[in-house]
Amino acid sequence: MLYLCLKYLHVIAAIFLFGFGMGSYLYLIAASRSGNPQVIAHVARMVVRFDTWITTPAGIVQVITGYLLMRLSGLSMSTEWLLTSLIIFFCVGALWLPVLVLQKRLQSMALSAGEGSLPLDDRYASTYRWWFWMGVAGFAGMFVIVLMMVTKMTPLQLIGSAVGF
Template identity: 35%
Template sequence: MASLPIFLKTLHILMATVFFGTGMGVAFVKVRADHTGDVRIIAWANRFVVQADLLFTIPSGVLMPVTGLALAWQYWPSWGTFWAMVWATPWLLKALVGWAVAGAFWLPAWRLQYRMHALAAAALAEGSPLPEAYHRYTRWWMLLGFPSFTAAMWTFWVMVSKG
């Protein structure tokens, strides 16, 4: 039977991989769908993006810091020494900051995904082209997505390199 730290570390790595991979996957699918100009494909892709975030990004984004902090707690099991350890361990502090930055940019992008999904679904149902708001939201989604994804990649690197 595996020890608790090995289980937590494995789950932590899996959640980081799911978080990172889902981010790349949904961005790829949405961008490719938008480039077709086909409202049917765009509506499907936006529904897929929302579902993927609900099923993968949110759970992994929550479990990742929980498992990471639980791992740290294994070695510093009191709040006083735990927070002192976080402040005294630069790579851990950097990882928490990176995760928070990624989330700060991702949350508004996630809200835009819901709006784009609703606009694309309405356009499909009405047989009309996508409204200008859809394209405006897409530009904002991309602008928010780049720093979010960059922060996630940087955090992944910090965790692996302990840098």
């Protein structure tokens, strides 16, 4: 029963991590495309809050429940799909703090532009591009992690089985 409860928490945390993360990402993209500094500042402030108070704790719950599930199931940390997913998870996590910092910068730049009735400048566009592409990399990693959680195979093993190797 403990295993099933932990697995449930692990899956719910993955849904929160992925769902809130993707939702925040898409909302800030939409706000940025509006070009309206007031809208961007408001949405960026909410995105930073959601990512700080919901998405980040979900990531922590993922690590804790994942570790406990591994221990309860008798898996070794060197199990190929598990080790690969951990490496990707920590790489995605390494993007997380810079993404939060960039979101805060986007909010600050948009707030300044809005207060001064100024258009967004090239610094905003440059920061936005970095944030956008770090998000693409992070979510690509998360898609791969979910694939490994479901199949218990690394991407190379999955491709190998798909092409008959």
